[in-house]
Amino acid sequence: METIKSVERLRYNLTLGPGYGGYSELLKAVDLDKEALQPFLHFDPHSYQRVRLYDTNVVEAVLTCWEPGQIGQIHDFHNSLGWFKVLQGAIEIEHFNLEKGEPKLRFSYDYPGGSQGFLNDDLGFHRFKNTSQGRTVILHFYADKIRHWEVYNEASHKIEDRQASVHFNYDQPA
Numbered sequence: 001m002e003t004i005k006s007v008e009r010l011r012y013n014l015t016l017g018p019g020y021g022g023y024s025e026l027l028k029a030v031d032l033d034k035e036a037l038q039p040f041l042h043f044d045p046h047s048y049q050r051v052r053l054y055d056t057n058v059v060e061a062v063l064t065c066w067e068p069g070q071i072g073q074i075h076d077f078h079n080s081l082g083w084f085k086v087l088q089g090a091i092e093i094e095h096f097n098l099e100k101g102e103p104k105l106r107f108s109y110d111y112p113g114g115s116q117g118f119l120n121d122d123l124g125f126h127r128f129k130n131t132s133q134g135r136t137v138i139l140h141f142y143a144d145k146i147r148h149w150e151v152y153n154e155a156s157h158k159i160e161d162r163q164a165s166v167h168f169n170y171d172q173p174a
């Protein structure tokens, strides 16, 4: 597949559907450099940022932007599938079991810059962590589009149903 060097091209390719190789092949072809990403990057010292690039009923493309040391909340998917690629920096994903309301770490994986991963509902509760010294940027595809997820509230020790939301939306027709 031809290398995808711009967000415009990525949107166009997504309108064509996953193709024979599926979304992993599409992600493999993505090579967005700093300049191509720059207009879409948003970082915040209080929380990692979710930035929507593309959105339909069947697939959504979102960038997540992480300051050094930032950790996401423990959550799971509502029957969605997620593909991702680490565009800058590096992450760790921790997978948990919830036992009597307490998260117990089952295992974790490191994803260095350039690596790709795939998450489905069977993997259950998990969270992302920026493990690099600098900022981390990840590109995610979700199919079906995630509308809610279950988030573990560390203060109340309860699982809460939340609407999935983004901090910035750049979705526009390809």
Ligand SMILES: [Fe+2]
Binding pocket: 075, 076, 082, 119, 126
């Ligand atoms: Fe996730």
